[in-house]
Amino acid sequence: xxxxxxxxxxxxxxxxxxxxxxxxxxxxxxxxxxxxxxxxxxxxxxxxxxxxxxxxxxxxxxxxxxxxxxxxxxxxxxxxxxxxxxxxxxxxxxxxxxxxxxxxxxxxxxxxxxxxxxxxxxxxxxxxxxxxxxxxxxxxxxxxxxxxxxxxxxxxxxxxxxxxxxxxxxxxxxxxxxxxxxxxxxxxxxxxxxxxxxxxxxxxxxxxxxxxxxxxxxxxxxx
Amino acid sequence: xxxxxxxxxxxxxxxxxxxxxxxxxxxxxxxxxxxxxxxxxxxxxxxxxxxxxxxxxxxxxxxxxxxxxxxxxxxxxxxxxxxxxxxxxxxxxxxxxxxxxxxxxxxxxxxxxxxxxxxxxxxxxxxxxxxxxxxxxxxxxxxxxxxxxxxxxxxxxxxxxxxxxxxxxxxxxxxxxxxxxxxxxxxxxxxxxxxxxxxxxxxxxxxxxxxxxxxxxxxxxxxxxxxxxxxxxxxxxxxxxxxx
Numbered sequence: 009x010x011x012x013x014x015x016x017x018x019x020x021x022x023x024x025x026x027x028x029x030x031x032x033x034x035x036x037x038x039x040x041x042x043x044x045x046x047x048x049x050x051x052x053x054x055x056x057x058x059x060x061x062x063x064x065x066x067x068x069x070x071x072x073x074x075x076x077x078x079x080x081x082x083x084x085x086x087x088x089x090x091x092x093x094x095x096x097x098x099x100x101x102x103x104x105x106x107x108x109x110x111x112x113x114x115x116x117x118x119x120x121x122x123x124x125x126x127x128x129x130x131x132x133x134x135x136x137x138x139x140x141x142x143x144x145x146x147x148x149x150x151x152x153x154x155x156x157x158x159x160x161x162x163x164x165x166x167x168x169x170x171x172x173x174x175x176x177x178x179x180x181x182x183x184x185x186x187x188x189x190x191x192x193x194x195x196x197x198x199x200x201x202x203x204x205x206x207x208x209x210x211x212x213x214x215x216x217x218x219x220x221x222x223x224x225x226x227x228x229x230x231x
Numbered sequence: 232x233x234x235x236x237x238x239x240x241x242x243x244x245x246x247x248x249x250x251x252x253x254x255x256x257x258x259x260x261x262x263x264x265x266x267x268x269x270x271x272x273x274x275x276x277x278x279x280x281x282x283x284x285x286x287x288x289x290x291x292x293x294x295x296x297x298x299x300x301x302x303x304x305x306x307x308x309x310x311x312x313x314x315x316x317x318x319x320x321x322x323x324x325x326x327x328x329x330x331x332x333x334x335x336x337x338x339x340x341x342x343x344x345x346x347x348x349x350x351x352x353x354x355x356x357x358x359x360x361x362x363x364x365x366x367x368x369x370x371x372x373x374x375x376x377x378x379x380x381x382x383x384x385x386x387x388x389x390x391x392x393x394x395x396x397x398x399x400x401x402x403x404x405x406x407x408x409x410x411x412x413x414x415x416x417x418x419x420x421x422x423x424x425x426x427x428x429x430x431x432x433x434x435x436x437x438x439x440x441x442x443x444x445x446x447x448x449x450x451x452x453x454x455x456x457x458x459x460x461x462x463x464x465x466x467x468x469x470x471x472x473x474x475x
Contacts (some may be wrong), residue, residue: 017266022372024262028255029368033361034235035248036317039415040353042244047234047346051354052335059331059355071362075363079367081396085259091367092252097341098402099291105397106278106287106456115393116378117321120273126277127284129260133289135295136316142296143312146303153297160424160471161464162294167425168463169291170404171432172456177401181394184408186318188399192406195415205322207407214406222395226388 018121019082025088032092070208077212081105081115085125093132097211098166102173103131109176166204183231188218234346236307239261245309249316279453287457290464295321302328310353318360331355405429420474427470432463 044050078096079087082104090100105115107127113119142149151157178185192214196202202210225231233238267277272446298321302311305447306328314324331352343349381392404421408429411422442448 018375021259021262022375024258026368026372028258032248032251032255033364033368035251035353036357036361036364037246039244039313040350040357043241043346043350043353047232047350049350050344051236051351052347055331055334055348056351056354058334059327059351060358062330062333062403063327063355063359065274067327067359068362071360072366074363075366075370076374077396077400079371080378081393081400084375085263086370087334087367088336089256092255092317094293094363095291095314095320097404098320099288101400102456103284103287108286110283110453111276114390115397118266118270122267122270122272123276123280125259125263126267126280126373128255129263130281130284131288132256133253133260134285135292138254138289138292139295139299139316140249141311142293142299143308146300146308149296150300153293153300154425157282157468158475160467162297164425164428164467164471165291165294165460165464166404166409167429168432168460168467169456170401170408170430171463172436172459174401174405174429175433177394177398177435179437181398182390184395185398185402188402189405192402193409196406198409202406202426203410204407207403210403210406211400214401214403215396218395218399218402219392222391226391231391 017118021084021088021121021125025084029092031087073209073212077215082128083115083121083124085121086128088127089128089132093135095135097170097208099135100128100131102169104128105177106173166207181231184218184222184225187221188214191217234344234349236342236344236349237309241307241309245313248313250318282456283453286454287460290457290460298324301325305332305342306352307342310356312348314356314360318364319356323360326357327356327359328352330359376459421471424467424470424474425475428463428467431466431470432459435459436461 028067040051074096075091077092078101081101082090082096086100093100104124104127108115108120108123111119111123113123115124125135178189192210195210222231232238252356264277277474298315299300299308299311301321302315302325315321329339332348334353337343337348343352408425412426414422436455436459439458440452443452443455
């Protein structure tokens, strides 16, 4: 009996996610249009085409892969929020994963969907508010945040984040973790082109590879 | 109207869009909380989830402010404020803006004064990084339904499946932490900095888990991730001075 209810909650999340997503998308594209009207200029079409061609093919490919990779991990509500507010792999997803882990709920259950949505919504609100405060206080803050003393702390945020997250997940799934960890270490150490700029592309590779390994190990009864 | 990168009108427009973004988060938050109540989830768990998510977010959010400051020298404040509050991460937005400026033969060193350049940069940034926002609402439901089908048939596999996805992501970032290690053989020890930070953060996380069980301090487990994140970022300062 609960099944029907669950479906209807998820259905409304999907419906509202679409409405919000497309409305915000429209607002984002309206922004340059209104800028043009306000300052009475048209964009330089040649430069626009050149700039767009330089970034769009790669970012659109990455964007599509990100949707396929992250939607199942984020859950429905979490995904609709995350693809608007961004910073998924370095903030929203770790936040949601950790929230589900400490709450003791499974990612694919309805409880997981709710905890993930709550966690990502709160994280998005806090991020947006902190950035607003940063913008208001930008003059006094700039010398502090741009100081060479603090620079390494921000430069090393990802290792600091994934050290904590990694130890939890790897220790809980040691057998399953071995193959992907070895593969990724080998790839990143041996291929110089793999660095902070390309780690995003390697996430789907890691995910697909780990799923295949997991399926084989599951079928063989190892996990 | 005369153009400035920090024109009040641009601030107002950006402020309106960001207000809508906050409204979306509040909307989904309230919806999820209502649903949680309806299915009888523990209020305490929800409260803890909200507090710990907020605390965890502080440090990464400040690093986003650092990104806004970095981009503001050339793009003014409102545009980076918008781009980094919506979708973008610093590395993506920086490259998009750079490519657009390059098309004009300009670079990042000084503030844009020509409105045409500004509008073009906005278009390139908006269009270049819109894919996720277009495809998530388009295919989100299909992807989720597909997942449900794979998983519905087998409960145990369902659990392994989501663990495997998280592990896949974590392993990619683990590889990234070690990406410059080989430079040690060329006498450059800076590649070890992320490794030391990663290891230190992992140790702090493990300590938090250990203490929460031994000392029966539940909060240590709840806040272990933000604690290890902050400790890792803090240790990066002396470690960088040492190995950099």
